[in-house]
Amino acid sequence: MINCKSCGQNIITAEPISDSCIRLRIADVGDKECGLSRYGIYEKLPTPEFSSEEKGEKTVITVKNACLEVGSDGSFTFSDASGKTLISSAGIEKQRGGFDARISYRDGAKIYGLGDATRRRIEKTGFATEIWVRNIRCYIPVSFIHSHDGWGLLLNSTWRHMVDIGASEKDIMRIVACGGAFDVYLFAAPDTHSMLFEYTRVIGRPIMLPKWAYGLSFVANQANDINATMNDCLNFRREDIPCDIIGLEPGWTANSRYHFGTDKEWNQKTYPVPGWQKGDKSATFLGAMERIHFHLSLWLCIEYDLSYEEERQAGYEVKPDEIIWDDDDYIHDSHFATAARLDGNTKLEEPFFEHLKKFVDDGAECFKLDGCHQIDDHPDRLWGNGMTDEEMHNLFPLIYAKQMSLGYRNHTGKRAMIYTSGGYTGIQKYVATWAGDTGGGAKPLSSMLNLGYVGHSNVSCDMETNCTAGIHFGFMQTWSQLSNWAYWNQPWFLEDELKESFRFYAKLRYRLAPYIYTMAHKAAQTGLPVMRAMSMEYPDMEKADDLGCQYMFGDDILTSAFVDEITLPDGKWINAWTGEKTDGGKTVSACTSGVIGGPLYIKEGAIIPTTGDRTYLGTKAFEGVTFNVYPSENETSFTLYDDDGISYGYENGDFAEVKITAKKTGDKTVVTVMPRTGAFEGMSEKCIYTVKLYQNDIVGATVDGKAAEISAGDGWCNTGIGKTVSVTVEVKDSPVTIEFKA
Structure with missing residues (x-):
C-alpha cells in the first residue's frame, strides 16, 4: 500500500493491483478491513510495474493502463493510459459511521453492473437502489459497476449501502454506506469484454462445473x-x-x-x-x-x-468454549460450565x-x-x-x-x-x-x-x-x-x-x-459469460439495452424468449429451424409453432460443435464430434475444448483443444481441421470428426486433394431442413483440409 498525503484525520492509501486496476482507500482509524479482503475473496496477483510520485498536495500512481491522482483531501481523478479522464470525485465525506461519496462520470455514459439489483432493466443510468441481499427482490447484488466508455468501480465493502447512478443528479454517481471505509478498486479497460477480463482477474473467474x-x-x-x-x-x-x-x-x-x-x-x-x-x-x-x-x-x-471458520482460515485464533471447573465446585453442573449462547447450532470448532x-x-x-x-x-x-x-x-x-x-x-x-x-x-x-x-x-x-x-x-x-x-x-x-x-x-x-x-x-x-x-x-x-446481453456483444447496436428478452448464447447463437419479435444485429444470420439465411440490421418475427418455443439464429461464419444423441453427459471425453459449418466469405474459426470433466487438472493445463477454420471463396468452401493439442486423462485415442456444411448446392468434396464421399442429411436441430452435406475425417499429426465444391 502507498500512503498518500492527507490533510485531515483520514488515512488515505492507494495500491496498484494490476496493469489496469488501482485501489484507493479512505479510512479513519476505527475502520476495519473489509470481509472480502479479510476472508481471501480476492485473487492473489503479483504486484504490477508502477510508479508513484508526489506533486504538491497530490499523489500520482501510474500502472500500464491507468493513472490515479489523489488529493490530500481524498479527491481523486482516474485516467486511462492516454491521459483521458474516466471518472473523478465530486466530493467524498468520510465519517466514522461510513461515507457519502459523489463521483462524476462523462455525459452519455452507459453504465452496467450491480448484479441482481434489478430485473427491469440492463443499463443503469438514472437508477438507484440499496445493495442488500433480499428474498425475491434482490438475491445477488454485486458491488461492481462499469461503463461502456472505459471505467469500472468495485466497492470493497459488504456494508448495507445505497448506489444512485444519475437518478438524483445528472452524471453523478453517489454511493452512501452506513459503515466502513471508502474503499474502491478502479479499473480501466477499453470495452466490456476487456473490463470483465480485468475485473474477474482481480475478484475471481467463474467456476468450471463438472x-x-x-x-x-x-x-x-x-x-x-x-x-x-x-x-x-x-x-x-x-x-x-x-x-x-x-x-x-x-x-x-x-x-x-x-x-x-x-x-x-x-x-x-x-x-x-x-x-x-x-x-x-x-x-x-x-x-x-x-x-x-x-x-x-x-x-x-x-x-x-x-x-468462526472464516476467522480461523484467515489466521486468527478461534477458541471453543472450554470447561474449567473451579476447585470449589462440588456438583460440576454442566449447565454452568460454558457460556450460554443463543446460537444452539454453531459449533465453534467445526466448519x-x-x-x-x-x-x-x-x-x-x-x-x-x-x-x-x-x-x-x-x-x-x-x-x-x-x-x-x-x-x-x-x-x-x-x-x-x-x-x-x-x-x-x-x-x-x-x-x-x-x-x-x-x-x-x-x-x-x-x-x-x-x-x-x-x-x-x-x-x-x-x-x-x-x-x-x-x-x-x-x-x-x-x-x-x-x-x-x-x-x-x-x-x-x-x-x-x-x-x-x-x-x-x-x-x-x-x-x-x-x-x-x-x-x-x-x-x-x-x-x-x-x-x-x-x-x-x-x-x-x-469472465465472459455464456449468456450475454445484446449490448455486451453489440454495443453499437441501436436500442440494444431495450432488448432484454433476447441474448447471445455463447459466441454464435442468438435466441430470445417470451417475445414475438427478435432484432438481428448487422451481418447475415441463419434461422436454425428453417435453414433460411437473412440479412441482419432488422427485426423479424420470433413466432414459432409445434414443439419449438422460440427463435434460434446462427451467425454466418459460425462453427458449432455437436455430438450425437445421448441419455446423459457424465464425464467422458466428447467423441463423434460434428463441426457444423455455416460458411462465410470471411475466414472464421472455432476452438473446441475438452477435459476429464470432473477434476481441477484443467487449471494446470490438463485439457485438449481442436481448432477448425472455414472460408467460402466463390463456389468453394475450404475447411481445415488442425491436429489436437494438449492432453488429459481419458481422452479418446483417435480424432475422428464429421464436418457438416450448411449449404445445399454442394456437388463434391476432396480431403487433402483426394475425392471424398459426401452424405446429405439434416442439421443438428433435426427439423427436417435437409440442407447439409458432410464428410468424416480422421486427423492425426497434420492438418486435414476439406474442400467442398458447389
Missing part, C-alpha cells in the same frame, strides 16, 4: 420417497429424455424437514441408508442411481455462524461442511443451498467475528458458497456442483446460482443477463413447462434445472405436445454439449 452439470438437473417433488425418486430416474431413461442430476428437496433428513444444524442423518423412512450399508455405496439407492448414470443432489438450509462429508462419502455429489435463513435479515445478531448484520448480511451467502465449494474440493479433489439463490460480489468463483423463487419468465432472464455483466456465468432459473416458450428458455441457459418441489412437472405428465417439446429440447441441449462446455471454459478463462 461436465454433467451442464446437462439437465431435475429436482424431485418434496413429497417423494426413495421409490418415487428412483422411479423418476427410470422414467427419464424409459422416456428417452436425457438427464444427469436428481435432486432431493426437504424430507431427506431425519427428525426435521428444515434441518438447520449439523446433526443431520438420512431419514430412514423416506431415504434409508442402513448402517450395515455404510461404506458400500453399491448396496444403497445412491449406488443404484450411479449405475444408471445419475448424480444425487441434496437440499440444504442453514442457521450457522460461518464467521459447516464437516458434517456433510459423510453424505458425500455415501455418494452425494451436489448441494442445493436454499435461501431459507441465509438471505434473511438477522437484525439483532452479533456474529462471532464481531460484525453486526449491517456488515455481515451481504457477506454471509458469499462465505456460505465459499465454504461449501472449497470444502467439497478439499474433501474429494473434484469440482463441485453446488448451487444457491443468494450471493454477493465474487459469487461466480465458487458456485452456480439459480434465480430463486422468481419462476422461469422474463424477469429471471433479465437477472441472468445482469449477472453476466458482473462476470457471473453459471446461472439458471426454474423451468416453466406449461408452454413451449418456457421449455425453450429453460434449456437455452448456462445450466438447466427443472424443479418439481410441490408440483408435478415431470415431463411424462405434460400434455403430449409439451412432452414432445421437452424431449426435443433436452436432446438438442445434449447435442450442443461440446459447444456449451467450450463456452463455459471460455467464461472460466475470461
Whole structure:
C-alpha cells in the first residue's frame, strides 16, 4: 500500500493491483478491513510495474493502463493510459459511521453492473437502489459497476449501502454506506469484454462445473420417497429424455424437514441408508442411481455462524468454549460450565461442511443451498467475528458458497456442483446460482443477463413447462434445472405436445454439449459469460439495452424468449429451424409453432460443435464430434475444448483443444481441421470428426486433394431442413483440409 498525503484525520492509501486496476482507500482509524479482503475473496496477483510520485498536495500512481491522482483531501481523478479522464470525485465525506461519496462520470455514459439489483432493466443510468441481499427482490447484488466508455468501480465493502447512478443528479454517481471505509478498486479497460477480463482477474473467474452439470438437473417433488425418486430416474431413461442430476428437496433428513444444524442423518423412512450399508455405496439407492448414470443432489438450509471458520482460515485464533471447573465446585453442573449462547447450532470448532462429508462419502455429489435463513435479515445478531448484520448480511451467502465449494474440493479433489439463490460480489468463483423463487419468465432472464455483466456465468432459473416458450428458455441457459418441489412437472405428465417439446429440447441441449462446455471454459478463462446481453456483444447496436428478452448464447447463437419479435444485429444470420439465411440490421418475427418455443439464429461464419444423441453427459471425453459449418466469405474459426470433466487438472493445463477454420471463396468452401493439442486423462485415442456444411448446392468434396464421399442429411436441430452435406475425417499429426465444391 502507498500512503498518500492527507490533510485531515483520514488515512488515505492507494495500491496498484494490476496493469489496469488501482485501489484507493479512505479510512479513519476505527475502520476495519473489509470481509472480502479479510476472508481471501480476492485473487492473489503479483504486484504490477508502477510508479508513484508526489506533486504538491497530490499523489500520482501510474500502472500500464491507468493513472490515479489523489488529493490530500481524498479527491481523486482516474485516467486511462492516454491521459483521458474516466471518472473523478465530486466530493467524498468520510465519517466514522461510513461515507457519502459523489463521483462524476462523462455525459452519455452507459453504465452496467450491480448484479441482481434489478430485473427491469440492463443499463443503469438514472437508477438507484440499496445493495442488500433480499428474498425475491434482490438475491445477488454485486458491488461492481462499469461503463461502456472505459471505467469500472468495485466497492470493497459488504456494508448495507445505497448506489444512485444519475437518478438524483445528472452524471453523478453517489454511493452512501452506513459503515466502513471508502474503499474502491478502479479499473480501466477499453470495452466490456476487456473490463470483465480485468475485473474477474482481480475478484475471481467463474467456476468450471463438472461436465454433467451442464446437462439437465431435475429436482424431485418434496413429497417423494426413495421409490418415487428412483422411479423418476427410470422414467427419464424409459422416456428417452436425457438427464444427469436428481435432486432431493426437504424430507431427506431425519427428525426435521428444515434441518438447520449439523446433526443431520438420512431419514430412514423416506431415504434409508442402513448402517450395515455404510461404506458400500453399491448396496444403497445412491449406488443404484450411479449405475444408471445419475448424480444425487441434496437440499440444504442453514442457521450457522460461518464467521468462526472464516476467522480461523484467515489466521486468527478461534477458541471453543472450554470447561474449567473451579476447585470449589462440588456438583460440576454442566449447565454452568460454558457460556450460554443463543446460537444452539454453531459449533465453534467445526466448519459447516464437516458434517456433510459423510453424505458425500455415501455418494452425494451436489448441494442445493436454499435461501431459507441465509438471505434473511438477522437484525439483532452479533456474529462471532464481531460484525453486526449491517456488515455481515451481504457477506454471509458469499462465505456460505465459499465454504461449501472449497470444502467439497478439499474433501474429494473434484469440482463441485453446488448451487444457491443468494450471493454477493465474487459469487461466480465458487458456485452456480439459480434465480430463486422468481419462476422461469422474463424477469429471471433479465437477472441472468445482469449477472453476466458482473462476470457471473453459471446461472439458471426454474423451468416453466406449461408452454413451449418456457421449455425453450429453460434449456437455452448456462445450466438447466427443472424443479418439481410441490408440483408435478415431470415431463411424462405434460400434455403430449409439451412432452414432445421437452424431449426435443433436452436432446438438442445434449447435442450442443461440446459447444456449451467450450463456452463455459471460455467464461472460466475470461469472465465472459455464456449468456450475454445484446449490448455486451453489440454495443453499437441501436436500442440494444431495450432488448432484454433476447441474448447471445455463447459466441454464435442468438435466441430470445417470451417475445414475438427478435432484432438481428448487422451481418447475415441463419434461422436454425428453417435453414433460411437473412440479412441482419432488422427485426423479424420470433413466432414459432409445434414443439419449438422460440427463435434460434446462427451467425454466418459460425462453427458449432455437436455430438450425437445421448441419455446423459457424465464425464467422458466428447467423441463423434460434428463441426457444423455455416460458411462465410470471411475466414472464421472455432476452438473446441475438452477435459476429464470432473477434476481441477484443467487449471494446470490438463485439457485438449481442436481448432477448425472455414472460408467460402466463390463456389468453394475450404475447411481445415488442425491436429489436437494438449492432453488429459481419458481422452479418446483417435480424432475422428464429421464436418457438416450448411449449404445445399454442394456437388463434391476432396480431403487433402483426394475425392471424398459426401452424405446429405439434416442439421443438428433435426427439423427436417435437409440442407447439409458432410464428410468424416480422421486427423492425426497434420492438418486435414476439406474442400467442398458447389
